[in-house]
Amino acid sequence: MARPVVVHACCGPCSLEPVRLLREEGFEPTIAWSNPNIQPAAEYERRLETLRGWAASEGIEVLEVPGDRERAELWERVVAPHGFDREARCRACYALRLSAAADLARELGFTTLTTTLAVSPYQLHDACDELLVAIAASRGLEALVRDWRPRYPEATRRARELGLYRQNYCGCRFSAAEAQAERIAAREARKAARHAGARAIVPSSLEEVR
Numbered sequence: 463m464a465r466p467v468v469v470h471a472c473c474g475p476c477s478l479e480p481v482r483l484l485r486e487e488g489f490e491p492t493i494a495w496s497n498p499n500i501q502p503a504a505e506y507e508r509r510l511e512t513l514r515g516w517a518a519s520e521g522i523e524v525l526e527v528p529g530d531r532e533r534a535e536l537w538e539r540v541v542a543p544h545g546f547d548r549e550a551r552c553r554a555c556y557a558l559r560l561s562a563a564a565d566l567a568r569e570l571g572f573t574t575l576t577t578t579l580a581v582s583p584y585q586l587h588d589a590c591d592e593l594l595v596a597i598a599a600s601r602g603l604e605a606l607v608r609d610w611r612p613r614y615p616e617a618t619r620r621a622r623e624l625g626l627y628r629q630n631y632c633g634c635r636f637s638a639a640e641a642q643a644e645r646i647a648a649r650e651a652r653k654a655a656r657h658a659g660a661r662a663i664v665p666s667s668l669e670e671v672r
């Protein structure tokens with residue numbers, strides 16, 4: 463018989479591979495939505511609706527942690543002050559979200575907890591594992607620690623194939639700014655590389671002319 467597990471899910475695309483692999487392992491996932499970090503509100507709704515639509519097609523229940531939207535205020539108080547200190551900010555964010563998911567899991571009588579955050583190469587994997595283990599233990603739950611990052615390309619491919627909405631930043635306004643800065647830096651680097659390539663060609667072509 464399949465073992466029940468609560469899977470804290472950050473979004474639909476990141477749930478695809480963890481759910482498939484957990485089922486292969488003999489677990490039956492129930493999803494917990496605990497993401498007061500997602501900004502703005504329209505983005506929060508869009509990710510939740512994407513997750514709900516996909517989960518329904520898979521026959522998976524999505525439990526919204528009570529008061530999750532309202533917990534955005536708490537997020538502002540305990541996470542936002544870390545600003546662009548990524549390590550401190552994300553640790554506080556993981557702790558808030560996983561604690562709420564763990565509380566719900568315990569209240570509903572589940573014994574095992576995991577998170578889809580473990581599929582994204584953009585997350586702080588070790589910090590997330592460490593907090594998952596500590597938070598689960600503090601509630602008498604077993605933490606299912608997995609490294610699904612090698613499956614990220616496949617998750618992306620499947621999400622595209624299914625036409626799921628895929629966001630281009632983690633969730634908070636700081637991550638949106640960081641992702642935008644990274645895209646600009648990458649664009650500039652590509653431009654510089656092209657420019658350097660063009661310069662390298664010019665002398666040889668001039669020599670040919672001579």
Ligand code: SF4
Nearest residue numbers: 552555632633634637
């Ligand atoms: S980058 Fe993601 S995990 Fe880190 S604080 Fe922002 S929303 Fe939370």
